[in-house]
Amino acid sequence: MNFLHFFLQHHEEILELTLEHLWLVGVSTLLAVLIGIPLGIVSAHWPVWNKPVLGTANIIQTVPSLALFGFLLPVPWIGARADRLAILALTLYALLPVIRNTYTGIRGVDASVVEAGRGMGLTDRQLLFQVELPLAMSVILSGIRVAVVVSVGLATIAAAIGAGGLGEFIFRGLAMVNNQLILAGAIPAAIMALSADFGLGLLERRLRTR
């Protein structure tokens, strides 16, 4: 089988680009979580912020990914390196599911539980960290899961601006009309998305049984 042969022959490059891909997805997801969860908390607690925050995240989501890469190119510092640019773009895309699910998760906490906690004299901080976030965690996690799966796919486009990752193979394969090259990028990306989906799904279910 010459396809398997091709994989074996290029295994070093495949591994390298897979790691690059992981780096892009990992860093952008981490940033999206660090920014998105606080924004979700803010919109859940102060309804005034709900529309502007979720609206903005929604609008970002509608910008075609290639165009977003283009828009960010002239931004100083960010535009100077392709990987920074790719990470920023992926972070922006990953924000919406994280913010939305944090918001939904917190708003979904039983009102009587929050009222009882407040009436007992829990501070806002105690209520947030001991009650609201733990109870919203499975919903937040499912948002992160969506963000990761989408990012794995989107990150292939980052190769178009020279940020590396598995998209390199795909673009090269497209240019050379070589299916083996395309598959060398697509298969590892698909495996990555599926394993992230499975692993986070497992974690989510464990949190939900409580």
Place this chain on the structure above:
Amino acid sequence: MERTSANGPVIDFRRVAYRLPNGQPLLQDLSLQVQHGETLVFLGRSGSGKTTTLKLINRLLIPSSGEVRVNGALTAESDVIRLRRGIGYVIQDVGLFPHFTVERNIGVVPRIEGWPAQQIQQRVKELLHLVGLDPNVTSRYPHQLSGGQRQRVGVARALAADPAILLMDEPFGALDALTRDQLQREFLSLQQRLKKTVVFVTHDLREAMLLGSRIALMESGRLLTVLSPPDFLRSNDPLAAAYVQAFGEGLDSVANRGTS
């Protein structure tokens, strides 16, 4: 909680009104004192303002005008966290933390108050005994309990830090008749031992008569009258009389339906 004024009322409403942000009045011109060790029952239908009144005591709501004092101190000016931790709060939906075991639920306030683990464990054991729960429920989660057990845990949680005041908002309203009856009687004997100052909200005259030392009748955001249970039965107030009739003749007329 320390009582700052030795013989004054524990809770004191002075011409209190509460309006929603849109101006709709939920409570008007309420003046009432709750004395140490009594069980004051607010009786009224939904929307009469009884729950609003209760929430003004632990400052879940702040009066739009007038003042509420707890142990002589204005609630609007006191440290809200300290105020609430000195007041036990029991609600109809119980509001147990679903991700905490029974033991952790009961120990919430002692834990945030920084009690040592040993002491919390000891206190939980005491409280379970007090509210009539088997000690082996400690490691269960709320969804593994029956409705009656959950409300017992709710009462135990409210009593955990030994507050002098207990606010109870239709605590037995969602229970089946037999469990409700049992919990009401147990609460009565518990209260005779503990002598807490209790403010209780209900729409059930029977419950009000059984548990209350005084009954405060509410309607459309106003306090109509405050009467002892025996006086309530003899009252000329039309609403009080309507309650007595509804509850007194209710069973007979249902039992005799179609036969007369």
